[in-house]
Amino acid sequence: MIIAENLGKKFRNKTVIRQMNCAIKEGSIYGLVGANGAGKSTFLRMLAGVYQPSEGKAEINGEAVFDNAKIKKEIVFIPDELYFFPNYNFRMMADYYASLYEHFDRHRFQMLCDHFKLDTEARIQNFSKGMKRQGALILALSTRAHYFFFDETFDGLDPVMRSLVKSVLSEDVAQRSSTVLLTSHNLRELEDLCDHMGLLVEGRIMFESDIDSLKTEMFKVQIALPDKTFDRDEFHQLKVLYYKKSGSIATMIVKGDRELVTDVLRSKQPIILDLLPLSLEEVFIYEMEGYGYEFDSLRL
Amino acid sequence: MSSIRSVFNFKVFWQNFRSAQGLLLVAMIIYQAGILINCFSFSRTPGMTRVVAFSEISGIISLCACFLLPIAACVTLFDFLFSKKKSDLVFSSPIPRKTLYWSNWAGGMIFLLINVLIASLMLHVTLLRNPQLIVENGVVIRFLILWGLSMMMVYSCCCLAVSLTGNRFVQFVLVAVLTLLPGWFHYTFQTQFYNYDQLSQVDYSSQKATETLTNPYSMRIVQDEGKVDTLPYIAFDQLISSLSGMRQSFRVTDYNNHTAFSYSRCWIMLINLLAASALGSWAFIRRKVEVAETSFISEAAHEAVRIAAFVPIFYTLGMKDWVSAVLYAGILLILYHLYDYLARREFISLRRTLISFLAVVAIAALIRFPMRILVRREASRQISIEDVSAVALAPASTLGSRQHEALLQLKLDDPELIRLVFQSNVNSEYTEGSIHMIVRFYQDRGYSDFYVNFAPEQIPQLETRLGANDQYQLLYRSLDPQSVYWIEANGISAGLDKAEVDQLVAQLQQEQQQQNFADLLHETKQIACRQSDESYCFLSLTLVSFENGERTEQNVDLLRYQSVFQLYSSFVNQQFLKTYADNVRFLNFYSMYDNQLEQIRQQTDLDYESFNLRLSQWLNENLPTQLQKAPLSSEEFLSITYYDSQRQSQGAIFIEKNEKWQEFVSSLIQPE
Numbered sequence: 001m002i003i004a005e006n007l008g009k010k011f012r013n014k015t016v017i018r019q020m021n022c023a024i025k026e027g028s029i030y031g032l033v034g035a036n037g038a039g040k041s042t043f044l045r046m047l048a049g050v051y052q053p054s055e056g057k058a059e060i061n062g063e064a065v066f067d068n069a070k071i072k073k074e075i076v077f078i079p080d081e082l083y084f085f086p087n088y089n090f091r092m093m094a095d096y097y098a099s100l101y102e103h104f105d106r107h108r109f110q111m112l113c114d115h116f117k118l119d120t121e122a123r124i125q126n127f128s129k130g131m132k133r134q135g136a137l138i139l140a141l142s143t144r145a146h147y148f149f150f151d152e153t154f155d156g157l158d159p160v161m162r163s164l165v166k167s168v169l170s171e172d173v174a175q176r177s178s179t180v181l182l183t184s185h186n187l188r189e190l191e192d193l194c195d196h197m198g199l200l201v202e203g204r205i206m207f208e209s210d211i212d213s214l215k216t217e218m219f220k221v222q223i224a225l226p227d228k229t230f231d232r233d234e235f236h237q238l239k240v241l242y243y244k245k246s247g248s249i250a251t252m253i254v255k256g257d258r259e260l261v262t263d264v265l266r267s268k269q270p271i272i273l274d275l276l277p278l279s280l281e282e283v284f285i286y287e288m289e290g291y292g293y294e295f296d297s298l299r300l
Numbered sequence: 301m302s303s304i305r306s307v308f309n310f311k312v313f314w315q316n317f318r319s320a321q322g323l324l325l326v327a328m329i330i331y332q333a334g335i336l337i338n339c340f341s342f343s344r345t346p347g348m349t350r351v352v353a354f355s356e357i358s359g360i361i362s363l364c365a366c367f368l369l370p371i372a373a374c375v376t377l378f379d380f381l382f383s384k385k386k387s388d389l390v391f392s393s394p395i396p397r398k399t400l401y402w403s404n405w406a407g408g409m410i411f412l413l414i415n416v417l418i419a420s421l422m423l424h425v426t427l428l429r430n431p432q433l434i435v436e437n438g439v440v441i442r443f444l445i446l447w448g449l450s451m452m453m454v455y456s457c458c459c460l461a462v463s464l465t466g467n468r469f470v471q472f473v474l475v476a477v478l479t480l481l482p483g484w485f486h487y488t489f490q491t492q493f494y495n496y497d498q499l500s501q502v503d504y505s506s507q508k509a510t511e512t513l514t515n516p517y518s519m520r521i522v523q524d525e526g527k528v529d530t531l532p533y534i535a536f537d538q539l540i541s542s543l544s545g546m547r548q549s550f551r552v553t554d555y556n557n558h559t560a561f562s563y564s565r566c567w568i569m570l571i572n573l574l575a576a577s578a579l580g581s582w583a584f585i586r587r588k589v590e591v592a593e594t595s596f597i598s599e600a601a602h603e604a605v606r607i608a609a610f611v612p613i614f615y616t617l618g619m620k621d622w623v624s625a626v627l628y629a630g631i632l633l634i635l636y637h638l639y640d641y642l643a644r645r646e647f648i649s650l651r652r653t654l655i656s657f658l659a660v661v662a663i664a665a666l667i668r669f670p671m672r673i674l675v676r677r678e679a680s681r682q683i684s685i686e687d688v689s690a691v692a693l694a695p696a697s698t699l700g701s702r703q704h705e706a707l708l709q710l711k712l713d714d715p716e717l718i719r720l721v722f723q724s725n726v727n728s729e730y731t732e733g734s735i736h737m738i739v740r741f742y743q744d745r746g747y748s749d750f751y752v753n754f755a756p757e758q759i760p761q762l763e764t765r766l767g768a769n770d771q772y773q774l775l776y777r778s779l780d781p782q783s784v785y786w787i788e789a790n791g792i793s794a795g796l797d798k799a800e801v802d803q804l805v806a807q808l809q810q811e812q813q814q815q816n817f818a819d820l821l822h823e824t825k826q827i828a829c830r831q832s833d834e835s836y837c838f839l840s841l842t843l844v845s846f847e848n849g850e851r852t853e854q855n856v857d858l859l860r861y862q863s864v865f866q867l868y869s870s871f872v873n874q875q876f877l878k879t880y881a882d883n884v885r886f887l888n889f890y891s892m893y894d895n896q897l898e899q900i901r902q903q904t905d906l907d908y909e910s911f912n913l914r915l916s917q918w919l920n921e922n923l924p925t926q927l928q929k930a931p932l933s934s935e936e937f938l939s940i941t942y943y944d945s946q947r948q949s950q951g952a953i954f955i956e957k958n959e960k961w962q963e964f965v966s967s968l969i970q971p972e
Contacts (some may be wrong), residue, residue: 048392054620072394085319099311100393196419 001026002047002081002147002179006056009042009203016042016056020056024196028283029169031190033284034200041080043164043200047181048077050173060147066081067197073101076140082132090135091120093141100113101143109142116164129156141172147260154189166193168181191280199284207287212282218283220254223265237264241286253278253286312395313403317411320376327372328415334361335419339426362419362447369415370455371475374462381466399461401584403575408455416448449566453573460580469642470605477608596829606639606656611663632657685722688741689713693721693752693766696736708740710772717765724754737761796902875925876942876953897938900968915940918964923953 002024002082009017013253017039022028034040045051046058049065049072057064063071084093090113098104118133124132133156140148148169170193172178184190190197191211198208218241225234228248232240235252238261242253249272254261258275264275278286317324338361375382379391390400424440449492454475461474610632690711698704712718721739733756740747754762766772875913900906906914938955 045388045392048388050388050391067397069394069396072392075392075394077388077392079385079388081382081385082389083389085315086322088319096315099315100395 001031001061002181003059004043004047004056005059005191007043007046007053008048008055008056009039009051009053014018015203017046020203020205022205022208024179024181024197026179027173028196029173029180029194029196030221031194032181032183032186032200033185033190033197036185038200039203040149040200044151044181044183048075048149049288050077054164074146075149076143076147077149078136078140078146078151078153080155082136084132086125087123089121090118090139092126093135093139097139097143099143103144112138112141116161120156130158130161133157134161135167137168141168146176146178148178150180150182153182153183154184161188169193174284187281187284197280199288214280214283215277216258218253218255218278218286219258219261220276220278220282220292221254221261221265222249222272222274222276223252223270224249224270225270234268242289307398307402308406308507309395309403312399313407315378316404317407320379323372323376324411327369331365331369331415332363332422334365334417335422339422359509361688365415366447366450367454367475369412369473370408370451370458373411373455374458375468376473377407378406378459378462382468398581405580408459409452412455416451419447420444445566447571449569453569453576453893456573456576456580460583462577463580463583465602465605467602470602473609473639474605476684542715569885572947603656606636607659607663609639610635626774629657632660656929684809685718687743688718689743689744691721692740692742693737696738707772708738712772714765720758720761720765721752724752724758731757748810750836873953877923895963900965906968914968919953922960
């Protein structure tokens, strides 16, 4: 169990993470999304023990991570900018990881390298960005750690490799109940992989939820009533996150149980009624508006 | 065992060492190449037996390496602190910070030790291959210990700096500040306390000694009698000594600082090494520097370095007038921005510039003004001539030396001299040809030291007064009988060893009713000087001593004592007999009054070959018996110089002009 409690991090005079609270269950794939500079990488670094929290606590299994070798043996952190020792190849990097992680699985390493068609004897510095990332993922998964923290996981990977990585990660979680924490600023990349998601805004998790409820509890509604002069107050029984009326048709984003919402709307005897599913990206944007954030400029 | 493993992890050590091998190898090759070139330069003096000083062995290369190798090692081994990418990999891995620090620390130490070991080995081989090179016992071991410890101490300072700041550039500056600042402080304070203007308004700009005092931070190289000395050496030495509170043991000009060796110095360095390493570990573990400039401590260190580095600049440049102050402030602001740009790739904000600038001014003022108050208070204490019971004088150029201290402890109560010193203060302007002396005024209790400027017209008078004082002359020559190793006579080495010198000293003492040797030399010099005009016989001896590997020479006019001369000539002639062979050729023939043999050779048209042959034969027969006798007076001996072609050196023998000798001389006149 990963727990962040009132977590905060300051650099010089700038607060990057403030009062963050979050709990990530074992065996889940948690996606953390947020704009650039929201504090995703800093949060991961604190969980990985690279940074010490300025305030609050970051714990895994009830123990602080910072300078805790015992916990760190169960953690692998793959940052957004990868580092490999100069003139090393993947076999040598595997040796390095094997010296640090006692459960490092060389057989799995070789198997994954073959699977991803990576040459373990070639110098890493000659590899492309995507190949380096593949190699880093393979090394991480070969450690047989229980917690994987990936920052901008799919950066530089082509679509085929992305799906391959996703399947390997899902397989590892399914087989070993490992916990994966991923960050990205691209929601679409995460929505078919994660089972939980959190939105990080200005160093704070604004909301978190499991993907299924996010998708099933929010809809886009297009409605036209016989009385064309209706307004937002007409739907006061519902939790309307967004409302816009063009002519006689109103478009709303409504949060709640699909059946209950349908019943309420049908009771108004609408001329037109459509309930449309939302993409994860839209869900996040409207959810944020519900918290008072303005995203008009971002909405496409 | 597990506790050791928790501190030192070989895998971590080897991994970091291996990943840093490129730069470390380059640094190693440059250093070893420098030492090798140094070794070749020793070997380029064939046929000349010479004493190799520790300074020659160490050289400028060792000094540069002493700073650069540790910095290179630290920068490469702790590079994860400067690189965000690498810090992610290193700090997220399951290695405790303690292990990370100490493993890298050990890696650097081993690297430095290997370097010094290889350098020592090369030196050792060089010295073994060159029998002409005379070296002190254990000089290579000393090289190993001294430079090994110095490098390791600088490395531990680097580790401390890097743990505090997490910034590569700030680390350089911090190491420079740590090593140079104590030296600067020492010189600054020394300058201030000698710079009293009560007795003399000295123009410091035209004298070498005062240049050193007033420009303590300059990096120029002072060439002095073949020794190379630089102020960083001194500053480095001052770091060690001032931190230890044992500054008095390591006086600046007592020896060539970087060449000096003493075990106490090594202990101090070892203590500093351990302290800096422990403090570095504490900063690394407890203060939790993550990566470049992310913690309060690194911020604080950054500011501290800025202030500490620029206080000396501001202070040294001075605040003489408003124009200068504005100019210096401008320079300082440019330097601030340059520093920040180099350290962080960003320019300092105006607010921070002003705060740092004010801090520098405040600290410079805090140093300067209390000092000025102390100096003025000291200066305002007028010393009247009646209060002075005695004075002691030492040339300013000897400042810091043992000789200087000895001279200042010699109380001279000559009223004329005291009056002369007080008169010198009347004309305090510096003029061409005037000399600086540091004068110690002895009063009832204690004493005060002042710079005194003697005008050219006062110098003859001063010389007369001081010349008449033989004790002063003796101290001025730094005579130290305890360190005599061999004696040279009339410019020719007698090649006496310590036991023989001791025997000679004992003989001298016996003759002079158990006087100590220093008094005896003093007295002998007086006699010799007094009687030299009367062409009295005396022998000029050079006492050669070694102190800390430095060869010093003092000439003493000696020998009116026949038994001493007998013993001396016996030693010398025995040396001759040891080396006497076909390879000896006689060069010159001296007596104190004539060159009788040379005249005879010319008169009789004897060529050198036949003359040498006949002289050799005579010496072969008679020299052993000559050794049994003492010459009756100085007029009754003759010295002959010879050249030993095998050893390529000159020597001398002493011949008694007895009857047999006269016969031999007469026989020379007769044709063969």
